[in-house]
Amino acid sequence: MIDILLSAIFPPKCPYCKTILSYGMSECAVCREQFPDYPRTEHIPSGEMCVSPFTYDSRVRQAIIDYKFHGRKFNSESFAKILAHTVDGVYGDADFETVTSVPLSKARQNERGYNQSELIAVKTAKILGKRYERLLVKTKNNREQHGLNAEERIKNVVGVYSVTNRQKIIGKSILIVDDVITTGYTLSECCCTLKKGGAAKVLCAAVAAGGQSHLENKL
Numbered sequence: 001m002i003d004i005l006l007s008a009i010f011p012p013k014c015p016y017c018k019t020i021l022s023y024g025m026s027e028c029a030v031c032r033e034q035f036p037d038y039p040r041t042e043h044i045p046s047g048e049m050c051v052s053p054f055t056y057d058s059r060v061r062q063a064i065i066d067y068k069f070h071g072r073k074f075n076s077e078s079f080a081k082i083l084a085h086t087v088d089g090v091y092g093d094a095d096f097e098t099v100t101s102v103p104l105s106k107a108r109q110n111e112r113g114y115n116q117s118e119l120i121a122v123k124t125a126k127i128l129g130k131r132y133e134r135l136l137v138k139t140k141n142n143r144e145q146h147g148l149n150a151e152e153r154i155k156n157v158v159g160v161y162s163v164t165n166r167q168k169i170i171g172k173s174i175l176i177v178d179d180v181i182t183t184g185y186t187l188s189e190c191c192c193t194l195k196k197g198g199a200a201k202v203l204c205a206a207v208a209a210g211g212q213s214h215l216e217n218k219l
């Protein structure tokens with residue numbers, strides 16, 4: 001009821017074109033029509049596969065920037081729906097039991113109030129009927145990946161994550177979610193940390209892939 005009232009006072013807007021949406025919609029029909037037919041799939045440096053429904057450019061790029069920096073949390077509804085659809089289509093239903101996300105450092109999370117990847121991951125897990133767990137923590141404040149060359153980027157993320165609870169990781173197949181993948185070094189380090197912690201298998205998914213690299217670091 002409160003949701004309905006709030007949406008009447010502050011109607012949600014399409015993340016991609018800003019059209020006012022009816023209650024219950026996460027994006028407008030015109031934009032949904034233009035969603036790519038096939039997801040992008042790639043192997044990240046650690047060898048795991050990553051799927052992404054979108055390419056990180058034009059309206060999708062702006063929708064993610066609005067989500068991360070301009071408080072448009074509502075955009076996560078559309079991101080999670082399309083991500084869940086992509087994960088279901090590419091990985092199938094039985095390939096993982098737990099969903100987690102790339103963590104932010106404590107300082108960054110306190111500053112922003114939430115972890116944008118986690119919000120998408122929680123909603124994606126719910127749509128897929130899977131459990132969401134915080135399996136990783138960021139224990140070191142590294143430099144931003146932006147502005148670093150490839151070699152520096154690799155070194156910059158090594159050893160910055162730790163597992164929270166090995167019992168929830170050992171022998172498990174895990175899906176890890178991020179918002180944007182560019183070089184894949186951040187996701188690779190997360191995968192390596194989970195595998196060192198005993199994970200049997202790790203799969204990756206990001207809302208968008210490629211494009212400019214300045215958002216890859218957990219801003």
Ligand SMILES: [Zn+2]
Pocket residue numbers: 014015016017018019027028029030031032
């Ligand atoms: Zn639209």
